[in-house]
Amino acid sequence: MTxxxxxxxxxxxxxxxxxxxxxxxGSNARSGWDKARLAGIxxxxxxxxxxxxxxxxxxxxxxxxx
Numbered sequence: 001m002t003x004x005x006x007x008x009x010x011x012x013x014x015x016x017x018x019x020x021x022x023x024x025x026g027s028n029a030r031s032g033w034d035k036a037r038l039a040g041i042x043x044x045x046x047x048x049x050x051x052x053x054x055x056x057x058x059x060x061x062x063x064x065x066x
Contacts, residue, residue, distance in 0.1 A: 011048050012046040014051070015045050015046070015047070015048055017043055018047050018048070019041055019044035019045075022037075022040045022041050022044055023041060026027040027039075
């Protein structure tokens with residue numbers, strides 16, 4: 001198993017996890033399926049990319065400092 005497959009698995013897990021909590025938040029609020037809720041669930045596919053975009057520069061700075 002290559003690191004790319006591990007990354008894909010982790011990415012899919014994070015996207016599902018964030019989507020689940022977005023769905024649960026809308027269900028707890030008893031809100032309908034409006035455009036904002038659908039956009040929030042769709043955006044969960046991209047949130048892990050933002051996390052990676054923030055962590056990579058931090059990790060690079062940490063590696064240079066040590």
